[in-house]
Each structure stands twice: as C-alpha cells, then as structure tokens.
Amino acid sequence: MSKLITFNTQALLLIEKSNTKSLDDFSRPRNEMATASEICGCYRKVILKMKSPAKPTARELRQKRRGHIFEIDQAERFKVMGFREVSPEEFPDASGPCFTRQLVVEHPDHPIGAHLDFAIKHKDGSLHIIECKTTAGIPSEPYGNWIGQLHIQLGLLAVSFPGIEIRGSILAADLSAGEEQEFNSFTPDMTLFGFYVEKGLELIEAKAGRIPAESMPGILCGYCPYRGGCPSHNDQEIPIEVECRITEYEKLDRKKKDLEKRMDPMKNELIEFFGGSFHGVTVDGIAVATTMIAASDYVDSKKVKKEYPLVYQACKKGKAGYTKLEIKKLPPAPLAKAA
Numbered sequence: 531m532s533k534l535i536t537f538n539t540q541a542l543l544l545i546e547k548s549n550t551k552s553l554d555d556f557s558r559p560r561n562e563m564a565t566a567s568e569i570c571g572c573y574r575k576v577i578l579k580m581k582s583p584a585k586p587t588a589r590e591l592r593q594k595r596r597g598h599i600f601e602i603d604q605a606e607r608f609k610v611m612g613f614r615e616v617s618p619e620e621f622p623d624a625s626g627p628c629f630t631r632q633l634v635v636e637h638p639d640h641p642i643g644a645h646l647d648f649a650i651k652h653k654d655g656s657l658h659i660i661e662c663k664t665t666a667g668i669p670s671e672p673y674g675n676w677i678g679q680l681h682i683q684l685g686l687l688a689v690s691f692p693g694i695e696i697r698g699s700i701l702a703a704d705l706s707a708g709e710e711q712e713f714n715s716f717t718p719d720m721t722l723f724g725f726y727v728e729k730g731l732e733l734i735e736a737k738a739g740r741i742p743a744e745s746m747p748g749i750l751c752g753y754c755p756y757r758g759g760c761p762s763h764n765d766q767e768i769p770i771e772v773e774c775r776i777t778e779y780e781k782l783d784r785k786k787k788d789l790e791k792r793m794d795p796m797k798n799e800l801i802e803f804f805g806g807s808f809h810g811v812t813v814d815g816i817a818v819a820t821t822m823i824a825a826s827d828y829v830d831s832k833k834v835k836k837e838y839p840l841v842y843q844a845c846k847k848g849k850a851g852y853t854k855l856e857i858k859k860l861p862p863a864p865l866a867k868a869a
C-alpha cells in the first residue's frame with residue numbers, strides 16, 4: 531500500500547474513533563442502550579461487534595467518511611438558505627428557523643435512544659427530522675430498516691416534544707452519480723413506535739446475555755465481518771430485502787437488453803450516415819463523432835499454451851479473478867397434467 535494511502539487510512543481510523551466516542555453520550559453506557567439503528571439491524575452483529583469489535587477496513591472507513599461529508603454539506607445548505615445552526619443543548623429553546631446535528635433523544639422510561647442526523651425547527655415551531663443515507667444507487671423505495679429507524683426517531687422526538695407537530699424524511703444520496711432523493715411525509719406512529727420499543731427491550735436482554743441474539747439477514751450481510759458461522763447463511767435463505775434487490779436487478783437487466791436491441795440498428799444507421807470520420811454537434815447540443823478503429827490481431831492463447839508453452843509462460847500476464855453474478859428469470863413451471 532502506498533505511503534499516502536496508509537497515512538490516510540490511519541487518519542480515517544482516528545476520525546472514526548473520535549466520532550464513535552462523541553456518539554457515546556446517552557444517559558447510560560452504550561452497552562445498556564438499544565439505539566434506533568441497532569433495533570433495525572441484526573442483533574447477532576450488534577452483540578458480536580460489542581464483544582469482539584472488528585477493525586473497520588479502509589474501504590468501510592472511506593464509506594463512513596462519505597456519509598459524514600454529505601452531512602457537512604447538508605448543514606451548509608441549510609445555513610445558506612437561512613437556517614441558523616444551534617447546539618443540541620440550545621435546540622429545545624431556540625426559535626426557528628434553525629437546525630441542529632446529532633441531537634440525542636431518549637425514551638423517558640426505557641433505555642432506548644437515537645442520534646438524529648438533523649433536527650430542524652421551522653418558524654412556526656414545528657419540527658422536522660432528516661435521516662441521511664449515502665448509497666451507491668438510490669433504491670426506488672426506502673429500505674425497511676431505514677423506515678424503521680426513522681419511525682423510532684419520530685417516536686422518541688414525539689415523547690421528548692409533546693404537542694409539537696413533527697415530520698420526518700429520509701434523504702438518500704448517491705454522491706458519485708450526483709443524485710438525491712427524498713422519501714418524505716413520515717409522521718410519528720405511536721403504535722409502530724411501541725412495537726419497536728418492545729424490540730429494543732429484547733435487544734437489551736440479548737446485550738445482557740439473558741436471551742440469544744437473533745440473526746437478521748439483509749442486504750448488508752455481504753459486508754458483515756461476522757458472517758463466518760452465521761446461522762442465517764448455513765441454509766442460504768434469501769431475506770425479503772435481498773429478494774427485492776434481485777427482482778429490481780432482473781427487471782433492469784431486461785430493460786438494458788431491450789434498449790440494446792433498439793439501439794444497435796440505430797447505431798448502424800447513424801454510422802452509415804456519418805461514415806468513418808465525423809465530428810459535429812446537433813442543434814440540441816449533442817456531440818456526435820465517428821472514428822475508424824483499425825483492425826487488429828489477437829493471439830489464440832489456448833493454442834500458444836499448448837504448442838509453445840515456454841513462450842506462453844514468458845508472455846502471460848495475470849488477471850485478477852472476480853465473482854460472476856447471473857440473474858435471470860426462469861421459465862414458468864409446466865402445468866401438472868390432469869389425472
């Protein structure tokens with residue numbers, strides 16, 4: 531690894547340690563609390579992370595940092611639009627429009643809490659919370675665990691600020707693609723909140739070792755450092771969240787193939803029209819270019835390997851292996867013959 535990458539990874543590790551420490555500000559120790567993100571995640575992972583924390587990989591550290599950078603950016607957007615930033619301590623009494631970051635909200639009777647990415651107070655005193663998610667590709671619908679997490683936050687805010695109008699949204703951003711999507715109009719649902727409180731109390735029991743920690747497979751299992759020995763992966767059961775992702779992928783793949791089928795003849799027509807060398811721009815500002823690619827030779831590597839093994843050994847270059855993913859819809863099962 532290059533010196534600068536090692537240096538940067540070390541820096542990110544220090545930033546991550548300081549961020550994790552700053553989030554340890556509940557009224558009880560973190561291992562006695564159930565947080566909104568933990569309640570909506572896998573309990574086995576939460577407990578194993580608590581007992582034997584795995585060092586995050588450089589990639590994970592960079593991905594987490596991407597989330598923090600997005601939050602810094604979002605704060606700047608609020609400020610430039612006239613929202614004053616106040617500290618979490620000042621927030622309850624501050625007049626709107628203002629916002630705060632990482633507001634701690636806790637249940638008055640149970641060890642359940644959350645940190646809110648953004649809590650906003652409008653001029654009329656109503657509150658809005660925003661849960662930020664940075665992803666590679668924005669899903670068409672918010673994931674179930676994102677919604678669950680937001681509902682816990684809304685419930686906790688509702689019990690902390692009784693009688694105040696409260697709304698919430700999830701802001702998903704794909705920073706590389708420059709895309710953002712808001713999933714909004716969430717309001718506190720105290721029945722749902724009650725369900726999550728019960729789940730949180732179960733997690734507390736598991737944290738204390740009084741009940742086993744259930745594994746809850748999901749789309750993020752692929753990144754889980756505790757996947758080895760995980761009972762959810764022994765029988766290869768596909769969780770619903772992953773099923774949805776497969777369906778979406780299969781649909782997009784079919785769409786891509788259909789588009790390719792429509793694009794290929796158009797491409798040939800355009801090449802026929804422009805010939806082998808053209809550069810121009812349409813009235814709508816679309817650049818068009820055709821370039822001749824010279825014919826080239828290729829070597830039959832199988833033949834060289836068999837007939838000239840020494841040449842093959844001297845000239846071969848390694849290529850990293852990769853995992854191939856194949857997803858395709860199976861034909862409908864034939865109908866059973868009538869007896």
Ligand code: SF4
Nearest residue numbers: 572746747751754760
């Ligand atoms: S692999 Fe998935 S189900 Fe198993 S512990 Fe990790 S997150 Fe939980």
